[in-house]
Amino acid sequence: MSNPQRTRIKMCGFTREADVDAAVQAGADAIGFVLYPPSPRNVPIERAAELAARLPAFVTPVLLFVNDRPERIAQACASVPGAVLQFHGDETPEFCAAMSLATGRPHLKAARIPLESAGDFDLVKFAQSHSTAQAILLDAHVDGFGGGGKTFPWSQLPPNVEAHLVLSGGLTPANVTDGIRTLRSHGRSLAVDVSSGIEAGKGLKDAEKMQQFVAAVRAADNAS
Numbered sequence: 001m002s003n004p005q006r007t008r009i010k011m012c013g014f015t016r017e018a019d020v021d022a023a024v025q026a027g028a029d030a031i032g033f034v035l036y037p038p039s040p041r042n043v044p045i046e047r048a049a050e051l052a053a054r055l056p057a058f059v060t061p062v063l064l065f066v067n068d069r070p071e072r073i074a075q076a077c078a079s080v081p082g083a084v085l086q087f088h089g090d091e092t093p094e095f096c097a098a099m100s101l102a103t104g105r106p107h108l109k110a111a112r113i114p115l116e117s118a119g120d121f122d123l124v125k126f127a128q129s130h131s132t133a134q135a136i137l138l139d140a141h142v143d144g145f146g147g148g149g150k151t152f153p154w155s156q157l158p159p160n161v162e163a164h165l166v167l168s169g170g171l172t173p174a175n176v177t178d179g180i181r182t183l184r185s186h187g188r189s190l191a192v193d194v195s196s197g198i199e200a201g202k203g204l205k206d207a208e209k210m211q212q213f214v215a216a217v218r219a220a221d222n223a224s
């Protein structure tokens with residue numbers, strides 16, 4: 001008998017109420033807010049709190065930081081109950097662990113995989129060093145730290161990573177099925193994360209693309 005798995009889905013970079021509601025309606029498990037002022041998807045902490053307050057039970061808010069200050073991370077946590085932290089810059093394992101301890105929130109750590117030499121990136125070592133992360137989020141190394149809509153060569157990653165993984169970087173409704181098939185057995189589990197691939201414009205989500213994305217993930221799950 002087939003035993004389909006259910007890949008968890010994070011959608012990121014929300015700035016508008018209607019988009020948050022549409023993502024929940026489409027079936028997102030987690031909704032990300034970018035708290036990084038240089039990003040075109042940046043929202044102030046107060047705005048992230050307003051948007052996160054719309055989420056129903058069992059849909060998790062995620063707060064994305066890039067090389068931010070502990071005081072600001074703590075302030076954001078105080079404003080957004082139940083949020084998971086996503087560290088997407090050059091944060092050290094010690095910094096990430098200390099922030100999780102101080103705030104009581106789990107964290108994801110982004111691994112920025114070089115586009116040209118993904119096979120040279122030591123993901124096993126990276127995951128070992130970030131052993132307190134809830135999951136390692138795999139993203140393409142792009143200028144501006146993330147949200148670049150670029151894929152890295154998935155098949156070059158090592159197969160035995162002792163961590164929960166989140167695949168991101170340039171995912172779309174058209175390629176996410178292939179990404180899940182390629183990486184589903186590489187870690188302890190695989191979730192996916194998308195931003196550019198469900199957008200009508202930077203920070204502006206497209207309800208139809210979000211539905212198509214979820215349908216493509218479920219197609220991959222049902223083919224397992």
Ligand SMILES: O=C(O)c1ccccc1N[C@@H]1O[C@H](COP(=O)(O)O)[C@@H](O)[C@H]1O
Pocket residue numbers: 012013032034036039040041042064066088139144145146147148149150168169170171193194195196197
């Ligand atoms: O979205 C941004 O602007 C951003 C800025 C700085 C760091 C990360 C950012 N986004 C995250 O990058 C990945 C991949 O995004 P995409 O699907 O390739 O657009 C994802 O986790 C975004 O939330």
